[in-house]
Amino acid sequence: MYLEKLVLKNFRNYEVVNKDFLAQINILVGSNAQGKTNLLESINYLATGKSYRPAKEAQLIQWKKDFFYVGGKVKSRQGSTGIEITFNTGQKSLKEIKVNGLKINKLSELLGNLTTVLFAPEDLNIIKGSPAERRRLLDNDISQANPGYYVRLQQYNRILSQRNNLLKKMEHRPKSMEQLEILDQQLLAAGNDIIKKRLTVLGKLSPLTRLVQRKLTDGEENFEIKYIINKEIEVEKESEVEEILREEMRRHKNDEIRRGMSLWGPHRDDLRFSINGNDLKYYGSQGQHRTSVLAIKLAELEFFKAESGEYPLLLLDDVMSELDVNRRTQLINTIRERAIQCFITSTEDTSVDWGRNTSVKRLYIERGRIMENKN
Numbered sequence: 001m002y003l004e005k006l007v008l009k010n011f012r013n014y015e016v017v018n019k020d021f022l023a024q025i026n027i028l029v030g031s032n033a034q035g036k037t038n039l040l041e042s043i044n045y046l047a048t049g050k051s052y053r054p055a056k057e058a059q060l061i062q063w064k065k066d067f068f069y070v071g072g073k074v075k076s077r078q079g080s081t082g083i084e085i086t087f088n089t090g091q092k093s094l095k096e097i098k099v100n101g102l103k104i105n106k107l108s109e110l111l112g113n114l115t116t117v118l119f120a121p122e123d124l125n126i127i128k129g130s131p132a133e134r135r136r137l138l139d140n141d142i143s144q145a146n147p148g149y150y151v152r153l154q155q156y157n158r159i160l161s162q163r164n165n166l167l168k169k170m171e172h173r174p175k176s177m178e179q180l181e182i183l184d185q186q187l188l189a190a191g192n193d194i195i196k197k198r199l200t201v202l203g204k205l206s207p208l209t210r211l212v213q214r215k216l217t218d219g220e221e222n223f224e225i226k227y228i229i230n231k232e233i234e235v236e237k238e239s240e241v242e243e244i245l246r247e248e249m250r251r252h253k254n255d256e257i258r259r260g261m262s263l264w265g266p267h268r269d270d271l272r273f274s275i276n277g278n279d280l281k282y283y284g285s286q287g288q289h290r291t292s293v294l295a296i297k298l299a300e301l302e303f304f305k306a307e308s309g310e311y312p313l314l315l316l317d318d319v320m321s322e323l324d325v326n327r328r329t330q331l332i333n334t335i336r337e338r339a340i341q342c343f344i345t346s347t348e349d350t351s352v353d354w355g356r357n358t359s360v361k362r363l364y365i366e367r368g369r370i371m372e373n374k375n
Contacts, residue, residue, distance in 0.1 A: 001076040001115065001310045002341035003043060009069040010062040012038035013368035021343075022361040023075070025335070025354055028345045029374075030365030036345035039365065040118070040315045043343065046072045046083050047114040047144070047313075049097060049107045057087050057095070066090045074114045077310055081113050108147040115144045115312035117300045119293075119319050126296070127280055127289045131231070131270035138271065141300060142201050145307045149197050156190040160262055163187055168260035187265060188245055194266045195245075196238045199227055202271075204306065208299035209292075213275075216291050216330055223280075223292055226272040230264050234272070287324075294327055298334050314342045321346070349374065 008017035013035045028036045037053075041060075044052050051060060061068045067088040074081045084098040097104050099113055126133055143150035163183040170176055206225045213223035226234050230248055235241060248264035256263050273280040275288055284292070304312040314335065320328055335342050336355050354360050364371045 001074065001308075001312060003046075003072055003114065003313060004075050004080075005073040006039075006043065006046075007069070007071040008042055009067075010065040011042050011068040011070055012060060012062065014038065014042070015062060015368060017370060019363075019370055021341070022359050023339075023341050024358055025360040026341070026343045027360065027362045028343060028365050029347075029349045029362060030345075031347060034365045035368045036365050037120075037317055038368075039370070040317050040343055040345060042070050043072075043313065044116050044118055044315060046070050046085065047111075047116045048140070049085060049110045052118060052120075058089055060087065061089065072114070077308075083110070083113055085110075106151070108143075108151045111144055111147040111150055112308075115304055115308070116315055117297060117304070117312050118315045118317070119297045120315075120317040121319060121322055123297070123319075124290055124293050124322060126293050127273055127284065131268075134271040135266075135269065137296070138198055138201065141205070141303065142197060144312075145201075145304060146197070149194070152190060152193050152197075156187070156194055156266065159183060159186045159190055160265065160267060163262050164260070167256050167262065170257040170260070184249055187262070188242070188249060191245055191265045192242045195227075195229065195235075195241045195269065198266070198269075199235070199238050199241070201303075202227055205296075205299055205303050208302045209295050212298045212302075213292065213295040216295055216327065221275045221288070221291075222277075223295060224274045224277075226274070228270045228272050230268050231270055290323065291327060294323065294331060298331070301334070301338070301340065311338055311340045314340050316342065316344045318345050318347070320344065320350075 002023040003021055004023075005020050006017060008014045028039060030036050041051055041053060045060075051057070067086060067090065069084070069086050071082070071084040074083060082098075082100050086096045088094055088096075097107070097110055099110065104110060126137060139153060143153070163180070166176055166180055166183060170180065202225060209225060210223050213221050227236070229235050229241075229244055233244055235244060245264065252263040273292060275284060275292070278284070280288060280292060301311055301314065323331065332352060332354070336358055349362065364374045366375065
């Protein structure tokens with residue numbers, strides 16, 4: 001899979017872009033704040049229909065404009081696919097998504113037409129960051145590989161919101177217990193589906209990550225990923241999930257009514273990373289954190305390949321400078337040895353030996369303009 005063409009209008013600091021890319025290595029060179037990350041964001045937006053950065057969609061529109069457009073042509077095993085997304089603040093229908101010219105009404109219908117793995121400097125905080133960051137990592141992968149999961153996740157979030165609203169009123173409306181029991185069962189069913197799917201994917205992703213980690217460390221480190229329900233219950237078997245959730249629902253009921261919030265479910269779960277049996281978050285070195293995150297990202301590539309039969313796009317946002325020589329070499333070798341389209345941002349026009357069989361294109365980014373040659 002690769003992105004053949006990208007078209008932008010009024011996206012971030014890009015007024016107009018119409019650019020073809022190589023199916024292999026595309027290096028985006030430019031000083032800070034020129035638009036390199038914005039370009040990667042637009043590609044990821046084309047794949048997922050949302051920004052991976054903390055921004056509302058209206059903030060993606062170029063200053064003093066009232067719409068943005070992101071379009072692209074994707075080549076894959078299924079052939080050629082055209083994707084177009086328009087966000088307009090001046091109309092009732094703010095967002096319109098088209099695939100091959102046909103308007104789609106659900107974001108889930110977009111997912112899978114273009115898949116991406118993003119590696120940005122903030123990802124190096126996955127190990128030490130909040131549980132929400134680790135859940136987001138897993139949910140994004142599953143949603144791209146299985147759009148039906150995204151639909152179920154949205155259903156779960158709606159039920160969760162309804163349940164939380166009801167819990168906030170329960171102390172003053174005890175007769176609402178019957179309604180709460182209905183929402184309990186709905187949340188249980190959706191939560192059970194979500195956690196089971198997460199465990200299924202972890203069952204594939206975890207051994208891939210372990211293999212990559214061993215390769216990166218010459219066999220010295222065994223990397224394990226465990227799924228933790230409600231921040232404390234380690235679970236491996238899908239058959240255990242429903243009973244655990246039922247017990248958590250029973251155990252927290254009184255406290256939920258008192259506090260007015262849901263205290264169980266996949267929105268409170270976490271992933272625990274360990275190396276040679278030691279919790280990486282608390283006992284790992286900074287170098288081990290970086291190696292482990294790199295291993296996760298490289299394992300994601302193999303996961304998507306196994307699921308769809310082809311590699312996703314790899315978006316590397318200024319991470320080469322964050323990695324030492326050994327980790328950088330391993331990353332370059334992985335890209336070089338596989339048919340992966342890669343977009344790499346860099347502040348320096350450095351030379352890397354990509355090998356004779358790898359095509360490399362350098363593009364220079366300056367104030368929202370993409371140039372073939374350096375000024």
